[in-house]
Amino acid sequence: MTFNISRKLIAVLSILLTMTACASRSPSQTDYTAFRNSKPRSILVLPPVNDSKDVGATYGMLSQMTMPLAEGGYYVVPVAEMEETFRHNGLTTANDIQDVSAAKLRSIFGADAALYTKITAYGSSYQVVASTTQVTAAAKLVDLRSGETLWSGSATANGNEVGTNVSVGSGLIGALAQAAVTHVVNVTSDKSWAVAGLTSQRLLATGGSNGLLYGPRSPKYGTD
């Protein structure tokens, strides 16, 4: 009898679990009011400020951040050309670039929003048990027309996760992302860069709880 009851209990609990598991967002989480009103179409990904010890962090991370945003439905201002434009104007550090006024950024790049990122860990670090490659970053999305912060988030990934099933946003990392990561591992022996790709996808995922909203080029735009 006890056995039967526990089975019933499991059955009921599993129904409840199904009903809640896929709920994308609970009211207590991020406030999306400003984001919804802003409806940004294009994003300028500014070079991330690097608080890690690896000098390659800024460009490693920056070169991985277009894909998740573009696949999320946004136009992403080409990052290499953006960096070149700043350089021509005497701005060579991420700190200086992130200090440029919203109005100035919008007048040159025409983007609706800018992403301000800070890297706190990049690369291998010795740990007591085992050394691992880790990339950690935090970012905020700011409307370049109003100056309002639309969203903020942070993410981390490590070398052991590369090429494995990883949960991102609303579900497991998609086939596309997996293929891309594998591709990345194939074309370069640069482990930190592969991990930065995973961190970027986790940080800038659309559709998950606390994630970015889908952009206008996504078929899911307006469904979240």
Added chain:
Amino acid sequence: MIVKIHKLTGFALPVAVACSLLTGCATQTTSLYQWDGYQPQVYEYFKGQTSPSDQIAALEAAREKVFAKDKTLPPGFRAHLGMLYATVGKGAEARQQLTEEKERFPESSTYMDFLLSKLQ
């Protein structure tokens, strides 16, 4: 008999739910773009260890593969290729790529016009 049915429900339901949980939320998203080459080449550009002509060749090869699969180039691909053309003195090709970026992604118009104005 009744007991048997109960047992079946008690067992089958959690299994079914577990299956749906494993597949249900993991939405298989179809990709909007084909990413061959673009991000690796942007990384190469930043590292500066390969020549612009090598980077151009890599992007052109990637573009061939994308078009062969009838897929779409991601935002930024054409603009990046265009600016690489400009660095090796291929002005006409550069202008064509920047103009295409603008046509495919009208959101880029302000910045593409800015870059085009610098090409003169």
